[in-house]
Amino acid sequence: MSVRADDRLIGFHLGGAGAALPLALVREVTDRPRVVRVPGTHPFVSGVALRGGVALPVYDLRRFESLWSGRDRTGPLGWSADADRLIVCDWGEIPLGLLGAGVDLVVEGGEEEEGMRCVMSGDFVKRVLRVHGETVALLDTDRLFASLGVPAAELRGRRETGEDDPAGG
Amino acid sequence: MKLLMVDVGEGRYAVPADAVTKIVDPALETGFHLEECEAVFGGERLPLFDLHAAAGERRGPAPVYLLLQGARRRGVVAVDGAESIREVSPGDIAPLPAFIFAQPRRAFRGVFPDGAGSRLLLDEDALL
Numbered sequence: 001m002s003v004r005a006d007d008r009l010i011g012f013h014l015g016g017a018g019a020a021l022p023l024a025l026v027r028e029v030t031d032r033p034r035v036v037r038v039p040g041t042h043p044f045v046s047g048v049a050l051r052g053g054v055a056l057p058v059y060d061l062r063r064f065e066s067l068w069s070g071r072d073r074t075g076p077l078g079w080s081a082d083a084d085r086l087i088v089c090d091w092g093e094i095p096l097g098l099l100g101a102g103v104d105l106v107v108e109g110g111e112e113e114e115g116m117r118c119v120m121s122g123d124f125v126k127r128v129l130r131v132h133g134e135t136v137a138l139l140d141t142d143r144l145f146a147s148l149g150v151p152a153a154e155l156r157g158r159r160e161t162g163e164d165d166p167a168g169g
Numbered sequence: 170m171k172l173l174m175v176d177v178g179e180g181r182y183a184v185p186a187d188a189v190t191k192i193v194d195p196a197l198e199t200g201f202h203l204e205e206c207e208a209v210f211g212g213e214r215l216p217l218f219d220l221h222a223a224a225g226e227r228r229g230p231a232p233v234y235l236l237l238q239g240a241r242r243r244g245v246v247a248v249d250g251a252e253s254i255r256e257v258s259p260g261d262i263a264p265l266p267a268f269i270f271a272q273p274r275r276a277f278r279g280v281f282p283d284g285a286g287s288r289l290l291l292d293e294d295a296l297l
Contacts, residue, residue, distance in 0.1 A: 036287045039180070039223035040276050041269045048265060048280055050287050055263040055280045094266070149268045 007107060010087060011136055012100030014061050017119050018136035020106050020129065025141060027088045027095065029103050033058075042149060046099060049086070058086065058097040059148060066147060069121045091145055092153030106131050172257050172290065174283075175235070175248040178226025181288045182277070184235060186254050188293040190243070191236040201234065208234060208245040216244045218296055223276060239297025246291070257281055262290055 009020040010029070035047040035058050044064040048055040060083060061067055083099035106129075118128045118137050124144045125137040146152065171186035193201050193210065200211045208217045215236070221228045229249035237244050262279040278292035 034286055036280055036289060037180070037224070038265065038269065038277055038280075038289060039220060039225075040271060042271045045269045048269070048287075050263060050280060050282060053261075053263055055265050057266055057269045151268060 009106040009138065011102075011104050011106035011131060012085065012087060012098075013102040014083075014100060018131070018134050019061070019100070019120070020131075020136050020138045021087065021089065021098075021141060023105070025089045025091065027090050030086050030088065032084050032086050032099065044148065049097060051088070051095075054095060056088065056095055056097050057150075058099060060099045061144075062099075064148065067120055067124050067144070069119060089141075091141070091150055094150060094153070096145075096150060106136065170257060170259055171254055173235075173254050174252040174288070176250045176252065177220045177248050178224055178229070180220070180224050180226065181283065181286070182220070182248075182291055183255075183257070183281075183288050184237070184246075184291045185293060188237050188239065189235050190238050192251055193234040193236060193245075195234065196231070210236065210245070213243075216242075216297070218244055218246045218276070220246060220248070220276065237293050237297060240294040242297050244297045246296075265289075 008023040010023050010026050011018060011020045013019070033049040033051070035049050037047040038045065041047070044059055044061065046058040046060045049058050050056070062083070083101050085100050085103045087098045087100055087103060089096055089098065118125060118135060120137045124140050124147070126140045127138045129136045129138060172183040173186045173189055175182050175184060195201050198210075202209050203217065204214075206217055208215045219228075228247060232247040232249055233251060235246045235248060235251070237246060262281045264279050265275075265277055267275070275292055275295050277289045278295065279290040280287050281290065
């Protein structure tokens with residue numbers, strides 16, 4: 001079976017929980033940059049990072065209480081696991097960064113499991129996948145980013161299903 | 170634009186120099202005192218904005234107070250120290266996205282490179 005661009009995901013860890021995003025949303029993954037804390041922002045906003053003259057908002061989803069279903073969210077790596085990577089996403093015209101650890105490519109397909117236990121709230125999870133023996137929540141970015149206060153993405157800035165991957169995927 | 174570089178706890182901020190009408194050292198200024206959420210200066214009651222609290226910081230032992238003129242009114246901001254005045258090109262200041270703020274009235278409007286790090290620019294018009 002061939003792998004389409006829209007099948008590919010970026011997997012990462014939030015604390016000990018596995019999460020994934022569509023690769024099509026991701027502009028780049030970098031080392032965690034210097035982040036300036038901005039007083040008065042939402043608690044899940046770590047701050048901003050200056051990148052190419054743009055103030056990139058940086059989110060720490062571990063602090064977004066609504067994402068977690070109230071059960072243990074620390075997972076095997078513990079709450080203190082460093083989020084040493086920045087996943088830069090293009091949400092329409094808006095760039096934003098998500099902190100995470102253990103970032104890697106994941107291919108979606110064939111490993112979805114019904115009723116699998118997930119530490120994240122179902123409100124923000126599209127599907128729960130089993131990847132290399134680990135539970136990974138494919139995040140519902142429409143709902144998640146809207147709940148983070150990020151303005152809705154315009155279609156022209158988002159790739160539609162089946163659209164060619166400029167990277168040749 | 171000319172910016173006054175200030176320290177607030179661990180934070181490094183900048184204030185448009187044009188908006189600063191006076192830097193008040195309460196040890197030297199007899200007509201200045203604090204009353205809960207207000208500062209009284211020369212008999213005028215002015216709103217006091219606590220950036221230390223907003224940043225989760227404790228106020229230092231010897232703060233100085235910036236008397237600011239915003240678009241609508243005047244107010245006072247406590248800082249731990251005023252370092253210098255620098256010219257910063259407006260093109261170097263990246264606007265902060267409004268949606269990251271928890272409240273509509275935000276304290277900062279931009280960020281710019283400063284040495285090895287970055288510094289936030291106070292939004293005196295939104296604050297006051």
